[in-house]
Amino acid sequence: MTTAVRRVCAAIVCTDRILMVRHREAARDFWTLPGGHAEAGETLADAARREVAEEVRIDGAEVGPALYERRYAAATSGADVHETCFLVVLPDGAEPALGHDPERAPDAQVLADVAWFALDEVRHDLQVARALPALRPLPGVHYSR
Numbered sequence: 647m648t649t650a651v652r653r654v655c656a657a658i659v660c661t662d663r664i665l666m667v668r669h670r671e672a673a674r675d676f677w678t679l680p681g682g683h684a685e686a687g688e689t690l691a692d693a694a695r696r697e698v699a700e701e702v703r704i705d706g707a708e709v710g711p712a713l714y715e716r717r718y719a720a721a722t723s724g725a726d727v728h729e730t731c732f733l734v735v736l737p738d739g740a741e742p743a744l745g746h747d748p749e750r751a752p753d754a755q756v757l758a759d760v761a762w763f764a765l766d767e768v769r770h771d772l773q774v775a776r777a778l779p780a781l782r783p784l785p786g787v788h789y790s791r
Contacts, residue, residue, distance in 0.1 A: 651727045652683065652730075653681065656707070658702075658735075658742075659765070662764055663763060664768065665742055665763075666680075666760070667679075668757070669758065677761075677771070679731065680701040680702055682697045691709040699745070700747065700748060702743065702744070702760050704737070706737045706740075710732060711733055712731065714780065716728075716729050717729075744760045
């Protein structure tokens with residue numbers, strides 16, 4: 647029996663914008679929500695907090711409610727992946743900056759950029775589209791559609 651791989655992502659929203667990280671790999675170049683695999687013995691909320699610290703260099707983020715959960719087969723390995731996306735609130739005054747993946751060597755990093763995107767601009771992104779229904783009723787989140 648194969649154990650499901652636990653993965654988390656962080657929806658970091660400011661008014662009508664969401665924070666995303668750019669991945670550049672040999673054959674792929676894409677924007678996605680900060681996130682990654684949960685480590686053994688780590689809660690999913692702790693994994694989300696750690697991934698935010700690693701990928702966008704923000705310590706002390708507050709992990710809120712889960713916005714969605716989904717299962718899928720990993721494209722490269724076929725592993726059963728169980729992904730949970732959390733609403734994450736940054737500390738006041740925190741400024742995101744490009745972080746790194748500590749599991750990769752300095753010359754093998756895939757994180758290339760970090761940027762805010764208008765929710766409306768990225769509403770068709772797979773993760774953002776799944777998070778939007780839970781984000782719409784939240785106070786302070788403005789979305790045009």
